[in-house]
Amino acid sequence: MIALALVVPCYNEQEVLPExxxxxxxxxxxxxxxxxxxxGSRIYLVDDGSRDGTWSLIEAYAAxxxxxxxxxxxxxxxxxxxxxxxxxxxxxxxxxSIDADLQDDIAIIETMLDRxxxxxxxxxxxxxxxxxxxxxxxxxxxxxxRVMGWMGAQTIANHxxxxxxxxxxxxxxKQFGESNLYLRGIIPMLGYRSAIxxxxxxxxxxxxxxxxxxxxxxxxxxxxxxxSVVPLRTISLLGLLVSLGTMxxxxxxxxxxxxxxxxxxGWASTVLPIYFLGGVQLLSLGVIGEYxxxxxxxxxxxxRYFVEQVVGD
Ligand code: UDP
Ligand code: MG
Numbered sequence: 001m002i003a004l005a006l007v008v009p010c011y012n013e014q015e016v017l018p019e020x021x022x023x024x025x026x027x028x029x030x031x032x033x034x035x036x037x038x039x040g041s042r043i044y045l046v047d048d049g050s051r052d053g054t055w056s057l058i059e060a061y062a063a064x065x066x067x068x069x070x071x072x073x074x075x076x077x078x079x080x081x082x083x084x085x086x087x088x089x090x091x092x093x094x095x096x097s098i099d100a101d102l103q104d105d106i107a108i109i110e111t112m113l114d115r116x117x118x119x120x121x122x123x124x125x126x127x128x129x130x131x132x133x134x135x136x137x138x139x140x141x142x143x144x145x146r147v148m149g150w151m152g153a154q155t156i157a158n159h160x161x162x163x164x165x166x167x168x169x170x171x172x173x174k175q176f177g178e179s180n181l182y183l184r185g186i187i188p189m190l191g192y193r194s195a196i197x198x199x200x201x202x203x204x205x206x207x208x209x210x211x212x213x214x215x216x217x218x219x220x221x222x223x224x225x226x227x228s229v230v231p232l233r234t235i236s237l238l239g240l241l242v243s244l245g246t247m248x249x250x251x252x253x254x255x256x257x258x259x260x261x262x263x264x265x266g267w268a269s270t271v272l273p274i275y276f277l278g279g280v281q282l283l284s285l286g287v288i289g290e291y292x293x294x295x296x297x298x299x300x301x302x303x304r305y306f307v308e309q310v311v312g313d
Contacts, residue, residue, distance in 0.1 A: 062312025121192030
């Protein structure tokens with residue numbers, strides 16, 4: 001029988017958590033009843049340094065002897081790290097990660113389990129439509145998947161971190177030592193057999209999104225610089241093009257100076273290239289700096305998170 005683990009990262013989720021836990025425990029109970037999963041299946045709630053009552057709620061569930069294991073991270077480390085903490089701590093044969101806000105349809109977990117039984121190591125939950133998200137979120141998300149595609153990073157479009165992974169896939173994931181792990185890019189790299197299950201994404205059940213624009217930009221930057229050297233190549237290409245263009249222009253300038261009387265000591269031809277090249281150089285330095293910064297962070301190899309407390313295990 002399959003021991004299932006549900007991993008839920010929670011950051012200031014006191015408004016939704018009771019409903020989420022209710023629904024997930026009901027789901028587990030139903031699956032156990034139906035003989036699909038082992039009775040030892042658990043829900044892992046990872047408190048990512050919440051400032052509200054999230055942790056006391058989790059402690060209460062664990063004390064009520066519900067099938068809940070609570071992990072408290074020592075401080076807020078962000079969604080990806082909280083997720084990792086849960087995935088690595090979870091015991092079980094199939095591990096499903098899901099957000100705390102009930103935006104992802106939990107009914108498809110059963111289908112995910114079917115795929116798992118058919119031999120898939122990774123089953124991606126993919127959103128069919130994003131009607132519930134704001135237009136802004138939809139546009140930025142679409143743009144993001146497109147840019148990632150151009151940059152050559154393999155990601156599954158419209159798949160967030162709602163997925164099932166086998167024990168074997170989790171063990172493989174443990175071997176990636178990056179401090180800045182972008183899971184959506186890493187998991188397709190594992191290469192194990194995978195499947196997609198589609199669902200409709202609904203609105204947040206309660207509470208606010210914890211991904212403001214600033215965090216979305218940082219996730220996207222992180223994703224690009226972790227998976228692609230295309231920005232660096234673009235710089236070289238830009239440099240090459242500018243140099244070639246300059247050569248052509250120089251020939252023309254020389255020709256005008258030598259064979260005509262139209263040559264006016266030019267302001268534009270002096271000042272424009274200074275600004276233009278200044279801009280190109282600053283941009284290029286910025287891009288290179290982004291990668292150097294990444295090297296700096298990865299070279300330090302700092303731990304990704306600390307688990308401060310575990311309850312209900
Ligand atoms: N989350 C987290 N740490 C953070 C931010 C978010 O663990 O620093 C969790 C959050 O509790 C939720 C999930 O990550 O379970 C996704 O966050 P959210 O729903 O706010 O993102 P959105 O769906 O708006 O992209
Ligand atoms: Mg959400």
